[in-house]
Amino acid sequence: MTPNAKTADPYAGSRDTTEGRVYTVTGGDWDSTFAGDPVSEERLVVNMGPQHPSTHGVLRLVLDLEGETVTKARVVIGYLHTGIEKNTEYRNWTQGTTFVTRMDYLAPLFNETAYCLAVEKLLGIEVPPRAEVIRVLVMELNRIASHLVGLATTGMEMGALTAMTNGFRERELVLDLLEEITGLRMNHAYVRPGGVAQDLPDSAEGSIREFLKIFPDRLGGFHRLLTGQPIWQKRLQKVGYLDVTGCVSLGVTGPVLRAAGLPWDLRKVEPYCGYETYDFEVPVETSADPFGRYLVRVAEMGESLKIVEQCLDRLEPGPVMVGDKKIAWPAQLSLGPDGLGNSMEHVSKIMGQSMEALIHHFKLVTEGFRVPAGQVYVPIESPRGELGYHVVSDGGTRPWRVHVRDPSFVNLQATAAMSEGGLIADVIASIASIDPVMGGVDR
């Protein structure tokens, strides 16, 4: 690498061309990170990622090693940054849902719900009871799917490939349900400010009841396959330790905190969406290691099943969107041959019968609704911990600022605390047990 003398930047040489200045970015930081003699020095610097099957996504680790012991773990992120927060500032409030659902792509419905709760708090509106129950229902199904992927990828990174294939196989069951309800397997944009995009299809209840019958046995399969298995235990126990003090000072929430012994679950301590009316437990372990986090996640899936069942039992007929026609997106959607679109009844109504409905449709879709100025912070319990939306409105039809406190982003800071002083193989166990989703980390 020959850094251009004109720029002081060691990573990117540049030259002027007729098209403007062209930068040549190289992996130049390697030289400054590792300056010693590789033969005589004990210290070895190993680069892992960003493209590596065991780093849980596009995560890059720079590890200082002495023998197999990690003396320093540095985490490099940003490879998946897409500027979603900035993008939401140039779209109306309803379109924001489609953006935030792509952040933590394994927990899309949590992102949507937290965002919509924030917008609704700014508007000062409450959603109809049926919409609230449906939100809880889809969130808990989503929690199961997300924990299954967490489990599956942990298995893959530990070398337990059957855990991986089983995890993804069971997740398909949930994704099929979500597809039946929302039309999409991921990135649903189903939860909207004011309610949900459309009501449950008639077949959904039967499919979910069928799933509730099948799934407990599949969940037991993980216990039979992994929990008592010596290799699984040896890889996950007594490594990657992080106690409650460490968790709280590093801001770590979710299963990692609960596996350290603190029953901090926002569904219980600061209920939202009516969670205080559901009967479920908060699983806690005290081992503060990846094995404890695994047990917490498996137990949480069982609790989610209980909530899903209660949701089905309390579903009453009713609207799924607020009645205010100045907020409710005219989403009389139906499934056509070319995908989800406005239903024919809706189109014929706005084009042939009601001028007022046409105006509302046009204004809402092109301009959007206005949200009174102010700022709110809404935290919910996502599968990975506290997912907080800090939303600022200036009174206009678009958000002034949307900041997402993503649990993966904050929890990943604990990597160094969990893995320094341990063996290099245990770094993988530590990171897998945090279960970061890089889409959420980098946003």
Added chain:
Amino acid sequence: MTSTEHGEVAVPGTPAEAQRQRGMFGVSGSGDTSGFGGLVRVAPGSAVTLHSSERPYGEYFDEVMDAIEFALGPNRFAATVQRVVVDRGELTVYVARERLVRLCKTLRDHEALRFELLSSVSGVDYLGSGGAHEDRLHVVYHVTSMTFRRRIRLEVAVPVDDAIVPSVTGVYPTADWQERETWDMFGIDFAGHPGLTRILMPDDWDGFPQRKDYPLGGVPVDYKGATIPPPDERRSYR
């Protein structure tokens, strides 16, 4: 919902001097032709930051503010807390930046406060908020008391040419990456941070993308004989 009978936003607590932006459709003279939207917009930021609330604040907010005043002493409290806003059931305390770290330490350690968890750090750019309000860059901290199950928001405002805020990483280690992100996106310098470098954008990036005056870039695009202007010049993006 308190707004939009004729498009004019009736913002609770909006100060009378809040500036309004008109002519958003790019027309002058007769103005809006639809008659529905009115196309009047409160000037960015001005409605959110200029007012302050009076006691009693309600909920647990009075208790929290009393505890802060007791812990700091009246003189230091007056120098620390600039303004208190209670809106939509959330308490916001505007803090003088030189007193921020001391306040955070008190919030974390005092037995009547116990805000152990720093949930979130984020920046907001209130560009063009009007009047003499020069401090357009805000750093917003959300702190949580796990003991009392309470949340409050701290906000520090700085001008763009002196965008320095003391780092709270010494009190809350979790602020590390979150302050780096705020530096990366808004160019707010956190004095005393152990390693303030870019985190999401590439190391050699120029500028701070989430500032409101950051150019969006782009080129005009020809499509079926019409020209679509670059984002910066589009009406809807102004």
